[in-house]
Amino acid sequence: MKKDSLIRRIVNRVKYILWSKTIFIRYVVEESVSLLKYNAYFRKDIDKEKIETELLIIAHSIEKGFSYRNPKETFAHDKIMTLIDKLKLYYSSFGDVDFLNQCCSIINFYIEVYRDNLNIKDIIDNYTSLVSMFDLKLENGGVAEINCEEICQQVKSIDYVSFIRSRHSYRYFRKEDVDILMIERALELAELTPTACNRQPQHVYILNGEKKDYLLDLQMGCKGFISEMHTVIYITINQKRYIKEWNQSYIDGGLYAMNLIYAFHSQGIGTIPLTTGAIDMSSRRKICKKLGIPMQEVPIMIIGIGYMENVARVNYSKRNSWKTYTQFLS
Numbered sequence: 089m090k091k092d093s094l095i096r097r098i099v100n101r102v103k104y105i106l107w108s109k110t111i112f113i114r115y116v117v118e119e120s121v122s123l124l125k126y127n128a129y130f131r132k133d134i135d136k137e138k139i140e141t142e143l144l145i146i147a148h149s150i151e152k153g154f155s156y157r158n159p160k161e162t163f164a165h166d167k168i169m170t171l172i173d174k175l176k177l178y179y180s181s182f183g184d185v186d187f188l189n190q191c192c193s194i195i196n197f198y199i200e201v202y203r204d205n206l207n208i209k210d211i212i213d214n215y216t217s218l219v220s221m222f223d224l225k226l227e228n229g230g231v232a233e234i235n236c237e238e239i240c241q242q243v244k245s246i247d248y249v250s251f252i253r254s255r256h257s258y259r260y261f262r263k264e265d266v267d268i269l270m271i272e273r274a275l276e277l278a279e280l281t282p283t284a285c286n287r288q289p290q291h292v293y294i295l296n297g298e299k300k301d302y303l304l305d306l307q308m309g310c311k312g313f314i315s316e317m318h319t320v321i322y323i324t325i326n327q328k329r330y331i332k333e334w335n336q337s338y339i340d341g342g343l344y345a346m347n348l349i350y351a352f353h354s355q356g357i358g359t360i361p362l363t364t365g366a367i368d369m370s371s372r373r374k375i376c377k378k379l380g381i382p383m384q385e386v387p388i389m390i391i392g393i394g395y396m397e398n399v400a401r402v403n404y405s406k407r408n409s410w411k412t413y414t415q416f417l418s
Contacts, residue, residue: 118368118369127327127328127331137328139181143171143178143187144285146170147191147194147195150164150171150194151194154197154231161202164198165211169214171191172214172215172218175191175192179221188224189224189226190227192219192224193228196226199211201230255359256358256400257360257403257405258359258396259312259313259360261316261396266318271294271319273351274351274352275292275348275351277351281343281344281348283343284339284340289330289337289340290324290326290340290341291385292321293321293322293381294319294321295319295320299379302375303320304362306366306367307362307364309366310360310362316392317394319392320362320391321348321391321392323341323389324386325340326386327385338386338388341389349361349391357394358400359392360392361389361391362389362391364389367387375387
């Protein structure tokens with residue numbers, strides 16, 4: 089008996105060591121290599137998207153300064169000069185005018201606000217030199233004043249409590265496909281999702297047929313109802329939109345996914361959020377190859393969508409009270 093017990097302990101120990109090694113390689117080494125390869129902190133001077141990330145962060149830091157209660161007169165002077173110089177290099181290297189318009193709209197707003205201040209003459213001259221290089225099409229940039237009282241009145245007219253409490257996860261749907269216009273409407277609403285420095289790193293793939301089944305097979309958590317989902321949405325986040333910020337992609341991706349789920353719910357479309365936790369690096373490579381997705385995109389969530397049956401069964405899934413996990417600190 090003692091000998092058998094010792095052998096079992098040795099076998100279990102060996103299994104644990106082998107399992108730990110596998111987990112370490114799959115989830116630590118491979119994810120770290122991916123992070124080092126795609127994060128914008130590394131080799132950011134030669135990669136277009138990584139350069140754009142740095143420019144977006146600088147531009148947003150200028151734009152958000154206008155939303156402070158009392159912005160300092162001609163604040164961010166040096167940042168704007170740096171941004172203009174970097175935009176010139178970007179244009180000479182890549183010539184992406186659409187991206188330039190986004191950043192230039194913020195600089196243009198700054199100049200309009202402080203045009204009469206002699207301290208920004210060098211900014212005006214440098215900016216004029218920049219925009220002479222291409223056909224500028226200004227977008228909204230800077231800040232807009234809103235009436236908060238009107239917003240509060242609008243919000244009070246919405247029965248948000250009923251809206252939140254009426255959302256459920258559905259694992260079977262009617263047979264017909266969701267109208268493409270309703271999908272597009274949900275995507276349009278989800279555009280309003282806040283992201284870090286407004287970097288909007290999300291990519292969305294609408295899948296049907298064989299590609300949908302291939303993705304769900306690798307997801308591994310919905311084998312009992314794959315055939316019920318005629319359309320799924322695969323949400324990924326571009327790692328190149330972050331400088332360090334190792335975990336921010338999952339935060340931005342989660343915000344986007346939840347907003348998209350609510351956007352579908354607002355139109356009476358049923359959803360089921362599916363985790364991508366079982367999609368390791370090996371599965372990611374397979375998915376990227378099958379769907380034509382670059383490896384820099386991190387899987388965030390899969391959302392199954394469909395028209396709800398007139399009567400459906402949903403899990404009760406009791407939620408913990410906020411009192412069990414909330415502290416008020418001062």
